[in-house]
Amino acid sequence: MTGFKGLFILLLGITSAFATSRNSQVVFDTKNYDNSVYNSTSSTIQTLHLSSVRSHEFTALKHPRFPKHQVRVKKTAFCDPTVNVYTGYLDVNEGAKHMFFYFFESRSDPDNDDVMMWINGGPGCSSSMGLLMELGPCGIDMSSKSPNGTNWNPYGWNEAANIFFLDQPVGVGFSYADFGEHVDTTEDAAKNVHAFITIFFETFNQFAGRPLHLSGESYGGRYLPVFASEIYDQNQVAQKEGRPTLNLQSVLIGNGNTGISTLYPGRYEIECGTAALDVPVQSISTCVRMKMALPRCQQAMKNSCIDQFDMINCQAAVNFCDSEISSGMWASGRNVYDISKMCVGDDLCYEENSAIKNFLDLPETRTLLGVETPNNFSACSSEVGRNFAAHLDKWAVPTQYYVAGLLERGIRVLIYAGTYDWQCNWVSNKLWVDSLEWSGQEDYGNALWRDWYVGKQKAGEVKSTPLLSFVTIRGAGHMMSFFSIATLPNKVIDP
Numbered sequence: 001m002t003g004f005k006g007l008f009i010l011l012l013g014i015t016s017a018f019a020t021s022r023n024s025q026v027v028f029d030t031k032n033y034d035n036s037v038y039n040s041t042s043s044t045i046q047t048l049h050l051s052s053v054r055s056h057e058f059t060a061l062k063h064p065r066f067p068k069h070q071v072r073v074k075k076t077a078f079c080d081p082t083v084n085v086y087t088g089y090l091d092v093n094e095g096a097k098h099m100f101f102y103f104f105e106s107r108s109d110p111d112n113d114d115v116m117m118w119i120n121g122g123p124g125c126s127s128s129m130g131l132l133m134e135l136g137p138c139g140i141d142m143s144s145k146s147p148n149g150t151n152w153n154p155y156g157w158n159e160a161a162n163i164f165f166l167d168q169p170v171g172v173g174f175s176y177a178d179f180g181e182h183v184d185t186t187e188d189a190a191k192n193v194h195a196f197i198t199i200f201f202e203t204f205n206q207f208a209g210r211p212l213h214l215s216g217e218s219y220g221g222r223y224l225p226v227f228a229s230e231i232y233d234q235n236q237v238a239q240k241e242g243r244p245t246l247n248l249q250s251v252l253i254g255n256g257n258t259g260i261s262t263l264y265p266g267r268y269e270i271e272c273g274t275a276a277l278d279v280p281v282q283s284i285s286t287c288v289r290m291k292m293a294l295p296r297c298q299q300a301m302k303n304s305c306i307d308q309f310d311m312i313n314c315q316a317a318v319n320f321c322d323s324e325i326s327s328g329m330w331a332s333g334r335n336v337y338d339i340s341k342m343c344v345g346d347d348l349c350y351e352e353n354s355a356i357k358n359f360l361d362l363p364e365t366r367t368l369l370g371v372e373t374p375n376n377f378s379a380c381s382s383e384v385g386r387n388f389a390a391h392l393d394k395w396a397v398p399t400q401y402y403v404a405g406l407l408e409r410g411i412r413v414l415i416y417a418g419t420y421d422w423q424c425n426w427v428s429n430k431l432w433v434d435s436l437e438w439s440g441q442e443d444y445g446n447a448l449w450r451d452w453y454v455g456k457q458k459a460g461e462v463k464s465t466p467l468l469s470f471v472t473i474r475g476a477g478h479m480m481s482f483f484s485i486a487t488l489p490n491k492v493i494d495p
Contacts, residue, residue: 071088169192189227197212214228255417447465
């Protein structure tokens with residue numbers, strides 16, 4: 001737990017930024033639980049304070065620049081009674097698609113603290129997994145002793161930031177579509193995320209100019225650079241037109257799936273080397289097979305996925321690499337998100353996932369959150385994953401190019417990784433960061449690795465320049481902060 005506390009403090013230091021004031025304007029409507037909509041007939045553009053949002057009905061927010069979007073938000077008493085908590089939906093395509101979100105005010109200084117958005121990966125996994133398993137203000141209670149189903153988390157990231165947890169795209173978590181619509185690429189999803197943040201910030205003008213940080217893990221390594229780039233590019237358009245901009249400051253990626261060209265060499269080092277554990281976990285015969293397949297795997301991916309994308313040949317390259325290099329770990333029964341453990345529970349290898357699903361599907365929990373969909377909660381949607389895979393979203397565009405573009409424009413990037421992860425391991429992340437082509441590449445290459453400590457105990461290593469930082473967390477897995485929240489005492493804070 002102390003390791004996560006130390007990283008939490010380290011993250012705050014790296015992501016601190018200064019805010020600037022902005023002006024903002026929007027139109028708003030109100031929507032009740034019975035789905036009746038009261039459209040405002042006034043042409044007056046006005047703003048709100050978040051404290052005006054009520055708990056018994058949604059307040060619906062419209063924006064003249066996003067006629068096909070609206071944000072609906074209500075106050076709730078979920079999870080953290082020490083702060084104001086809000087939940088709601090981003091309605092897209094004139095209400096055909098609905099993306100669910102949670103918003104927790106900062107425990108420290110909500111009127112001045114930065115704003116952060118957390119997005120889980122998958123693709124197709126709900127951000128409530130991050131909320132209730134990792135960095136949220138509370139964690140799922142596995143002992144069934146807590147009266148509200150959760151345990152207090154003193155290291156929740158809302159200790160020092162206002163934070164969103166967004167279920168995106170539709171089909172994830174409590175997000176749903178009315179007529180089977182779906183989003184299949186990260187670039188398409190980015191437009192909805194930009195609309196959501198813009199409507200929220202420009203309506204609730206207490207957030208105008210606040211530093212904004214995008215954070216997430218796993219497939220978030222694909223999502224976040226693209227989302228941040230969309231925000232930055234739209235800021236340039238807004239600036240030219242004299243409109244408010246979002247004060248995007250940084251991107252934080254934990255165990256991210258960003259540089260696909262280094263994924264398989266990294267997995268080999270985690271299984272067959274000592275990059276994670278002191279003794280390799282994989283059998284010698286399997287490691288020999290992996291080693292022999294690596295050159296062909298890398299060459300095929302370079303030819304068909306990286307140098308020139310060809311959907312058919314790239315898919316063939318990925319299939320070969322997965323078959324020859326990844327199948328041994330999947331067959332081992334180990335937890336691919338923490339190789340120091342065996343897989344338990346569902347396909348995600350943690351019993352907490354099922355507990356979270358059961359908790360969020362309780363009628364009383366759904367009522368508290370204002371959930372509308374009749375469908376059950378989806379922790380990780382296989383349908384969304386298949387749709388993204390069918391478009392080879394992970395491979396079609398080298399995401400590290402987005403990262404380089406952000407760095408060139410002064411957006412800070414933090415890459416952090418638990419050393420026990422195999423799926424999106426730290427070796428892979430280090431390799432693509434080291435080879436990232438940008439104007440600061442030489443300075444980053446010359447920077448020294450430093451140990452960082454919590455008390456007298458080494459917690460990991462860090463390498464940093466003013467814009468790009470890389471942090472390892474020793475003994476942590478894919479869900480970096482899970483090892484902390486899993487050991488929380490059964491402590492409940494009364495309102």
